[in-house]
Amino acid sequence: MTGGDRWEALPPELRLSEKIIRPSMTYLQDAWRRFRKNPTAMFGLVLVASIVLLALIGPAVSTHSYREQDLNRTNEPPGAEYIFGTDSLGRDLFVRVMTGGRISLLISFMATFISCAIGVVYGGLAGYSGGRTDNVMMRIVDIIWTIPLMLYAILLMMWLGTGLHNILIAIALVYWVNMARIVRGQVMNLKEQEFVLAALVQGASRWRILTRHLIPNSMGPILVTATMMIPGAVFTESFLSFIGLGISAPLASWGSLCSDSLGALRSYPYQLFFPAIFICAAMLGFNFVGDGLRDALDPRLRR
Amino acid sequence: MARFVISRVFSIALTLAVIVTLTFFMMHSIPGGPFAQDKEVPPEVLRVLEAKYRLDEPLYVQYANYVKGLLVWDLGPSFQKIGVSVNDIIKQSMPASAKLGAVTFVFVLLIGIPAGIFSAVKRDSFPDQAIRFMATLGQTIPSFVLATLLIYIFSSRLRIFPTFGLRTWKHFVLPAIALGGYSLSFVTRLVRSSMLEAMGQDYIRTARAKGVPEFQVFFKHALRNSLIPVVTYIGPLIATVITGSFVVEKVFAIPGMGKFFVDSITNRDYTVLMGLTILDAILLCAAILIVDLIYGLIDPRIRVDK
Amino acid sequence: MPAMDEKNGAARPLLAVRDLCVSFFTHVGEVKAIRGISFHVDPGETVGIVGESGSGKSVTSLAVLRLLPYPGRIMSGNVTFRGEDILSKSAGNMRALRGNEISMVFQDPMTSLNPVFTIGEQIVEALAVHGGKKSPAEARTRAIEMLNLVGIPDPEARFGAYPHEFSGGMRQRAMIAMALVCGPSLLIADEPTTALDVTIQAQILELMAGLREKTGASIILITHDLAVVSEACSRIIVMYGGQIMEEAPSEELFENPLHPYTKGLMRCIPAFGGAGRERLVPIPGTPPDLLKPPAGCPFVERCREAMRICLSNRPAFYGEGRHRASCWRLDPEAPK
Numbered sequence: 017m018t019g020g021d022r023w024e025a026l027p028p029e030l031r032l033s034e035k036i037i038r039p040s041m042t043y044l045q046d047a048w049r050r051f052r053k054n055p056t057a058m059f060g061l062v063l064v065a066s067i068v069l070l071a072l073i074g075p076a077v078s079t080h081s082y083r084e085q086d087l088n089r090t091n092e093p094p095g096a097e098y099i100f101g102t103d104s105l106g107r108d109l110f111v112r113v114m115t116g117g118r119i120s121l122l123i124s125f126m127a128t129f130i131s132c133a134i135g136v137v138y139g140g141l142a143g144y145s146g147g148r149t150d151n152v153m154m155r156i157v158d159i160i161w162t163i164p165l166m167l168y169a170i171l172l173m174m175w176l177g178t179g180l181h182n183i184l185i186a187i188a189l190v191y192w193v194n195m196a197r198i199v200r201g202q203v204m205n206l207k208e209q210e211f212v213l214a215a216l217v218q219g220a221s222r223w224r225i226l227t228r229h230l231i232p233n234s235m236g237p238i239l240v241t242a243t244m245m246i247p248g249a250v251f252t253e254s255f256l257s258f259i260g261l262g263i264s265a266p267l268a269s270w271g272s273l274c275s276d277s278l279g280a281l282r283s284y285p286y287q288l289f290f291p292a293i294f295i296c297a298a299m300l301g302f303n304f305v306g307d308g309l310r311d312a313l314d315p316r317l318r319r
Numbered sequence: 320m321a322r323f324v325i326s327r328v329f330s331i332a333l334t335l336a337v338i339v340t341l342t343f344f345m346m347h348s349i350p351g352g353p354f355a356q357d358k359e360v361p362p363e364v365l366r367v368l369e370a371k372y373r374l375d376e377p378l379y380v381q382y383a384n385y386v387k388g389l390l391v392w393d394l395g396p397s398f399q400k401i402g403v404s405v406n407d408i409i410k411q412s413m414p415a416s417a418k419l420g421a422v423t424f425v426f427v428l429l430i431g432i433p434a435g436i437f438s439a440v441k442r443d444s445f446p447d448q449a450i451r452f453m454a455t456l457g458q459t460i461p462s463f464v465l466a467t468l469l470i471y472i473f474s475s476r477l478r479i480f481p482t483f484g485l486r487t488w489k490h491f492v493l494p495a496i497a498l499g500g501y502s503l504s505f506v507t508r509l510v511r512s513s514m515l516e517a518m519g520q521d522y523i524r525t526a527r528a529k530g531v532p533e534f535q536v537f538f539k540h541a542l543r544n545s546l547i548p549v550v551t552y553i554g555p556l557i558a559t560v561i562t563g564s565f566v567v568e569k570v571f572a573i574p575g576m577g578k579f580f581v582d583s584i585t586n587r588d589y590t591v592l593m594g595l596t597i598l599d600a601i602l603l604c605a606a607i608l609i610v611d612l613i614y615g616l617i618d619p620r621i622r623v624d625k
Numbered sequence: 626m627p628a629m630d631e632k633n634g635a636a637r638p639l640l641a642v643r644d645l646c647v648s649f650f651t652h653v654g655e656v657k658a659i660r661g662i663s664f665h666v667d668p669g670e671t672v673g674i675v676g677e678s679g680s681g682k683s684v685t686s687l688a689v690l691r692l693l694p695y696p697g698r699i700m701s702g703n704v705t706f707r708g709e710d711i712l713s714k715s716a717g718n719m720r721a722l723r724g725n726e727i728s729m730v731f732q733d734p735m736t737s738l739n740p741v742f743t744i745g746e747q748i749v750e751a752l753a754v755h756g757g758k759k760s761p762a763e764a765r766t767r768a769i770e771m772l773n774l775v776g777i778p779d780p781e782a783r784f785g786a787y788p789h790e791f792s793g794g795m796r797q798r799a800m801i802a803m804a805l806v807c808g809p810s811l812l813i814a815d816e817p818t819t820a821l822d823v824t825i826q827a828q829i830l831e832l833m834a835g836l837r838e839k840t841g842a843s844i845i846l847i848t849h850d851l852a853v854v855s856e857a858c859s860r861i862i863v864m865y866g867g868q869i870m871e872e873a874p875s876e877e878l879f880e881n882p883l884h885p886y887t888k889g890l891m892r893c894i895p896a897f898g899g900a901g902r903e904r905l906v907p908i909p910g911t912p913p914d915l916l917k918p919p920a921g922c923p924f925v926e927r928c929r930e931a932m933r934i935c936l937s938n939r940p941a942f943y944g945e946g947r948h949r950a951s952c953w954r955l956d957p958e959a960p961k
Contacts, residue, residue, distance in 0.1 A: 023953075023960050026931035053652070155330075162334045162607060163341075164559070164599050171342065171596065174584065175349050251461055258463050259565055259581055274463060278570075281467055282475050292464040299459035519694075521736040527692050528731075529751045529803065530724035533716075543741050618741055619787040 047236075050312040057308020063301035067294065071121055074114030082107065082115040083266040091284050100290045104280060109273075113290050116268040121298070123184055123269070124249035130188035132242050135195025136231060142196070143203030144226050154200065160193045169252060173261040183262050187252050191245060198241050202234035236313035243306035247299045254295055270295045327611045331604045338600045339389065343382055346589045372398065394594035399586045405594035408579055415485055416568070416575030420561030422491045423499040427560075428553065431503045435510025440537060442515065450507060457504030466497035466570040483572035498567045502556055509552055513545035520544070546617055554610030558602040562595075637708060638665035639811055639843050640689065640727075645702035647681070647688050656915050658684045660867040661702070666811065671837060671844040673854030673875075675890070676864035679912050682847045683732075685864075686813045690729060691719055706811070725755040728804035732816035734796035738788040745784035748772070748803045755807050771802040774839075775832060794825035798832065805836060812837075813845045818853060830857050851894055855879060860947070863887050866913045866923025871950035883943075883950035886924045922953070930954050 051057050075082065080098075086106035094101040100109035142153040169190045176182035206212065207230060215225050231238075254271025256262040263269040268276075270291045277287035369375045373384065388395055394405035438450045460468075473493060474482040480493050517523065518541050526540045527533075563577030572578075576595055583591040647659040659681045666672050676682045687693050689704055691711065704711040706727065711719070723729075728751075731737040739747060748768040752759055759767065765784065772780035775798040788796055797817060804812055814833065818826035834857060837844055846857055854861050854875070861878050863871045863886065871884040882888045889908040913923045922928070925935040934953050943955035953959055 022932065022934040023958065024933050026925070026928075026933055026936065158330070159334045159337050162331075162600075162604055163338055164596070164603055167596050167599055170584065171345055171592075174587075174592075175345050247459075254461055255463070255566070258461075259569075260585065271461075271463075274461075274467075278467060281471060285471055288464070288467055288471075292460075292468070295461060295464065296459045299461075300455070303455065303459060521731060521733060522739040524687075524692060524694075525729075525731060525737045525800070525803075526739065526750075528690060528723055528729040530720045530722070530754050531750065532720060532754065535754075540739055540742075544739070619743075620740055620789045 047309075047312040051308050054308045054311060056304050057312070060301045060304025060306075060308060063297055064305060067117065067298050067301065068121060071114050071117030075111050075118070078108065078111045078114075080108035080111050082111045082268060084108070091280065091287075093284075094286055101284070101286055103276065103287060109287065109290060112268045112273060113270070113294060116263075116270045116273050116291060117294055117298075119180065119263060119267065119269045120250055120253055120271070120295075123180070123187065123253045124246050127184050127187035127191070127249045127253075128242055128245045130184070131190075131192035131245065132195055132238070134188070135192040136199050136238060138192065139196035139199030139201075140203050140226050140231055143200035144207060144222065144230060146204070146207075150200070154197075157193050157196055161197075165190050166252070166255070169256060170259075170261060173256055178261060178264055180263065180267070183253060183256060186256070187249050191248065191252075195238070195241055195245070198237050199231070199234055202237055203230045206230050206233050240306060240310045240313060243302060243309055247302040247306075250295065250298055250302070270298075323615060324612065327608055331608050335600060335604055339386065339597055340382075342593050342596050342600075343385055344378075346593050347378060347381070349587075349589070372396065389597070394597070395590045397588055397591050399583075399588040399591075405591050408591055409576070409594065409598060412563075412574060412576045412579050415573050416563030416577060417561045419485060419491065419494055419498065419568075419573060419575065420557075420563065423495045423502075423560050424553075424557055426495050427499040427503045427506055427556070431506030432510050432549070435507045436514060436537075436542070438507065438511040439514035439518065447511075451511070454504040454507045454511075457500050458508075460500065462497055462501060462564060463566040463570065465500050466494070466567050469493045469497055470570065485573055494567050494571045494573060497570070498560065498564050502560070506549065506553065506556075510545070510549055513548045514541055517541040517545040543617060547614065550610055550613050550617070554606045554613070555603055556606075558599070558606040562599045562602055639668045639707060640666040640845075641705045642685070642689065643703050643705075645685070645688060645704065646700040647684050647693065648698055648700050650696045650698065654916050657918050658697070658867055658915055659688065660918060662864070662867075662869050663702075664862055664869065664872065666843050666845060668810070669837070669841050669843055670860065671834075671846060671858045673858035673861040674845060674847045674864060675849065675851055675854055675861060677849055677912055679915075680864040681867040682849075682864050683815050686729065686815050686845065686847055689813065690723055690727060692723075692729075721755070724751050724804070724809070725807045726809050727811045727813065728807070728809040730797070730800050730804050730812065730814040730817045733820045734793055734800050735820065737800060738796055740788055743785050743787055744772075744791065744799045745769075745786075748799070748806055751803055751806050768802070768806060771806045772799065774805075774836070775799070775802040776828075777802070793821050794828065797821060797825075797829055801829075801832065801836070805840065805842070808840065809842055811843045811845070813847070815847045816849070817846070819848070819850070826853070833857065851890055863890070867915055867918065868923055869951065870924065871952075873944075873948040873950075877948050881948075883948070883955060884924075884952050885928050885930045885954070887950070889927075889929075922951070932959070 084107060086102070088106065089098075089102055090104055090106040092098055092102040092106075094109075098108050098110065100113060103109055103112065138153065138157075142150045142157075145153075169186045172186040172189060173182060176185060203226075207225075212225060212229055215229055220228070250270075253262060253269060254274065257269045257271030258275045260275065263272045265272070265276075273291035274288055274295070277284070277291070281288055366375070373381065376384075385395065392406070394409070397403045397405060397408065400408075434450050434454075438447045441447045470482055470493065473480045481487075481490050484490055485494075514537075518537075523536060523540055526536050531540070563573075563575040563580070565577040565581045567573070568575045568577035569581055576598075579591060580595050582588070583595070642665070643663045644661050645659055645663070646657070646661055649656040649658055662681070662685065664672070674682045674685065684693070684697070687697075688699055689711070691699075693699065699712060702712075706722070711722070714722070738744070742750075745765065745768055748771060749761075749764045752764045752767060769780045769784055772783060777783050777795060777798050783791075783795075788799075791799060797820075801817075812833075817833070818829050821829065830853065833844060833846075836842070844857075846854060848854055858875055860874050861872070862869055863878075863884065865886050871878070871882070871887045873881075873883075878887065879891070882891060886908075893907060908927055911927075913919050913926065919925060919936075920939070921937050922931075922935045922940055925931045928935065932953055938953075940951045940953045940956070942949040942951050944950050
């Protein structure tokens with residue numbers, strides 16, 4: 017740089033005054049970028065993805081079916097023919113664990129989805145209405161909150177009878193209250209903000225404000241809560257099946273497989289080990305993903 | 320403060336009323352009725368049975384009778400065990416559950432709270448990471464898996480601890496771990512995160528700027544504020560833990576309330592089921608009430624606001 | 626003001642900061658929040674530090690007390706208080722200094738007081754930790770005295786009240802009482818009025834000025850509001866992007882601002898924008914990203930008077946006496 021031009025006025029294109037310093041990213045892109053940098057969260061995601069994948073393709077690639085019995089080959093230890101061994105009726109444990117995974121995961125996802133839907137609508141309406149409506153709605157939530165939830169899932173199951181869709185309904189009907197509370201809190205906070213006022217000034221309807229402004233802006237906490245609800249549902253499902261109120265034979269879920277293995281635990285511990293390890297892995301995976309999501313979506317950390 | 324207490328008691332009473340009503344009508348609308356067993360019961364026998372348990376009266380009369388009984392703590396007879404009342408079953412099964420529950424509760428608090436505080440104080444150190452790892456793992460293992468694994472390892476293989484019953488202190492070790500494992504992990508994580516949350520508050524900076532020693536910053540300023548979410552969790556925990564766990568009691572063959580609960584599900588013994596549910600709810604509500612009152616002691620803001 | 630004499634700096638300053646650098650090690654990298662700042666505070670004077678949020682003014686004050694939050698670290702430089710090196714003090718000695726010799730008032734009185742202890746308990750605590758062999762009754766009397774001094778009505782009754790029972794202005798008064806109860810010689814006030822209503826702001830500033838007269842304590846007043854420092858401070862330091870841009874006695878700075886950033890700041894304030902109907906001119910752009918701090922002047926991207934050299938080289942300080950500014954335009958060789 018020569019003496020002359022160092023004192024030259026900086027040309028406007030180098031002044032960069034109006035340059036946008038950080039490339040603009042949408043909220044989700046930004047969150048995903050942070051999520052990707054979090055090793056435990058990514059580990060959780062990979063874990064969950066592998067479990068889901070295994071459950072989906074496992075039964076298809078196996079030569080056995082989950083209900084096919086071979087009474088000559090009962091309680092076989094894990095080996096070449098049966099990688100996870102066989103159960104007391106000579107059924108292939110690998111296929112049963114995978115099929116069980118399908119059912120456990122299906123129930124968890126569906127139950128979570130339904131209870132999220134109930135919770136979001138309920139909490140959104142309560143928070144947005146405010147006043148007396150909110151008061152009454154939240155008092156109801158408080159009461160349900162006080163009820164021992166697991167007991168109610170059990171009573172509901174007895175009332176509805178066992179079976180796949182009943183277990184789904186029981187879990188969904190019991191666990192929406194947490195989501196309702198969170199959404200209500202979010203909506204209460206957000207509705208005081210200017211962008212809602214701006215939308216109101218432009219003549220948006222209440223429903224539109226709720227569905228287009230308030231709920232999308234609460235998506236972060238909703239997503240995190242939903243992810244945390246999935247392991248809870250896995251837990252509840254396996255628990256109900258374990259005490260004999262869930263899935264009944266020949267269908268299987270991880271919980272019912274654990275329950276089936278108890279009689280012969282001393283002699284054939286692997287029959288508990290395989291379904292149990294899948295439950296734990298799924299719980300771990302979803303917990304990690306949930307934690308990672310919470311960190312990634314927390315706007316206070318945004319940078 | 321008095322108004323606060325009264326309003327809390329009132330709302331808890333309301334909750335209990337809802338629970339009793341809901342449970343009653345749900346139990347009485349289960350398809351088939353209590354005596355619809357696998358084998359056919361002759362209609363005349365059924366009629367005698369229904370008359371004996373006053374099931375032939377209109378539902379609202381039965382409800383009124385049940386509530387009347389409840390007010391003097393009479394939960395009615397068992398449908399399945401002849402001559403045994405629900406009160407008898409509770410009297411007989413409560414001590415075992417309560418003893419195990421108390422041990423578990425103490426175990427969870429004595430380990431969970433110090434571990435959480437330690438983890439927060441030594442944040443990001445190796446011990447912190449180890450504690451966090453254990454706590455995460457502890458939250459992923461369902462109690463029935465943990466219980467059976469513990470039995471398999473420590474009773475069947477190593478033969479260190481007995482498998483079932485509650486006779487000596489050794490009998491308590493495995494069930495307490497199985498029952499408290501999840502809560503222990505949860506309490507540890509909760510204490511850690513709420514301590515860290517409190518440590519990040521402005522008033523902690525103020526205390527340090529005043530020259531308050533670190534120890535005092537932690538145990539006086541941060542701990543008291545971080546106790547609020549912890550109390551919220553451990554209050555109901557007492558109730559859940561002393562009413563027994565279905566799974567742990569079943570696996571360890573402990574004659575507690577959880578075991579009777581599971582039995583009454585399989586036997587369709589509705590009065591027992593109802594009685595135990597309501598007892599559970601009462602204990603839980605009492606625990607929540609106590610938590611609310613403790614809040615008032617810890618956090619002066621609540622005393623005035625409500 | 627002792628330091629007004631000709632032999633500039635001869636009177637020993639109460640606090641001297643030299644070449645202080647502070648970084649925050651976040652997960653996205655090292656944020657260089659403060660990049661080599663030097664200034665001093667003389668006994669009994671009020672110094673204002675002005676800057677936008679993110680300019681490093683609050684970090685400076687926390688670094689002086691060695692209270693940087695978690696990923697923050699002092700990288701280099703030194704800080705002396707009464708001639709003693711603060712940065713090499715043991716944790717215990719440092720603690721003996723905090724609240725006793727140097728105390729601090731924070732921005733948000735809503736969150737800066739512990740909600741679960743009474744105002745009185747929190748004031749007495751400051752007395753208790755600083756070894757005064759005071760009996761509880763004496764400490765209580767002293768605390769009530771302070772509450773009275775900062776203008777809290779009915780201090781006897783308010784002693785046992787909790788923070789949430791106080792209004793914002795009252796809490797800030799209580800914070801000041803707490804900060805002054807041990808009779809410190811330096812009070813750092815970090816945006817003490819930002820969270821308060823305008824009318825309350827004036828009262829708090831007045832209170833602080835009055836207390837300085839009474840106690841003789843020096844004050845560092847940190848704010849983003851030029852209007853606040855113009856009234857309260859004898860000397861003003863303007864910070865930007867983790868560096869000092871300009872430093873001058875108050876009137877001097879307002880009459881003759883040297884740095885384009887200072888000039889820009891003044892154009893943003895109605896009262897200083899000149900007489901009549903002159904337009905307010907905003908400063909375009911945003912402060913620099915301190916993850917990748919600029920090699921030259923941090924203000925270059927937003928500066929109307931920027932030159933090529935500003936992009937690549939950091940300017941030295943120019944100016945005479947107690948007025949100095951860091952800008953290449955002040956270089957004798959620079960075109961006027």
